[in-house]
Amino acid sequence: MSKKLKNVKAVREMIAGTHKTQTKTNISFGEKKTFVKREVGEKWTDDDGVLWEQKKGYKVKLGKLSKLRNELTKFPNCKKEICTCTNPKRNDIKMKTIHGMCFDCVIDMEHQHKVDGTYKEYEREKIYANMKSWLKGAEIEKEALKTALKAKFVNEDGSIEEWNEMSWEDVEKKIDNEFRLFKENYLKKWEDKK
Numbered sequence: 001m002s003k004k005l006k007n008v009k010a011v012r013e014m015i016a017g018t019h020k021t022q023t024k025t026n027i028s029f030g031e032k033k034t035f036v037k038r039e040v041g042e043k044w045t046d047d048d049g050v051l052w053e054q055k056k057g058y059k060v061k062l063g064k065l066s067k068l069r070n071e072l073t074k075f076p077n078c079k080k081e082i083c084t085c086t087n088p089k090r091n092d093i094k095m096k097t098i099h100g101m102c103f104d105c106v107i108d109m110e111h112q113h114k115v116d117g118t119y120k121e122y123e124r125e126k127i128y129a130n131m132k133s134w135l136k137g138a139e140i141e142k143e144a145l146k147t148a149l150k151a152k153f154v155n156e157d158g159s160i161e162e163w164n165e166m167s168w169e170d171v172e173k174k175i176d177n178e179f180r181l182f183k184e185n186y187l188k189k190w191e192d193k194k
């Protein structure tokens with residue numbers, strides 16, 4: 001389009017009120033002294049890299065974005081000299097909860113174990129840690145089961161009913177005992193494989 005035609009087009013748009021300077025509603029990032037209406041909960045960064053959040057009727061300073069990002073991407077067990085993880089992905093976050101390291105550093109660490117001949121031991125420890133965390137979950141479920149069962153023993157007046165000639169205390173003892181045995185066997189299997 002020639003310059004002249006462009007100007008004609010601009011003038012036409014101006015008259016119609018559709019020129020971009022007339023319809024612009026979103027103030028773009030970086031333009032100062034312009035009031036931008038924010039929704040409650042909206043977060044934005046100003047020109048100085050400071051992150052803000054809009055609350056009901058006021059805004060709060062969340063801090064420098066770079067600093068916040070650093071917090072999020074802190075991997076306490078990564079080797080500072082070799083770690084290059086500056087933009088963590090899902091894999092890195094997953095490894096962070098297990099090892100406190102980014103994915104690459106875990107690979108490196110496991111490789112080092114292989115080189116040192118300590119990989120088997122490392123793997124065993126890892127499996128053991130998994131087993132223990134699984135048992136912890138099972139224990140919570142057991143307690144939930146007990147609570148649910150106990151409710152069936154309680155009469156409307158609050159007294160506790162006997163059930164199949166077993167008292168609630170007997171049932172509770174039985175559940176705890178069974179679980180303890182299960183737990184011991186479960187861990188013993190692992191011990192035996194040493």
Ligand SMILES: [Zn+2]
Nearest residue numbers: 078083102105
């Ligand atoms: Zn790392």
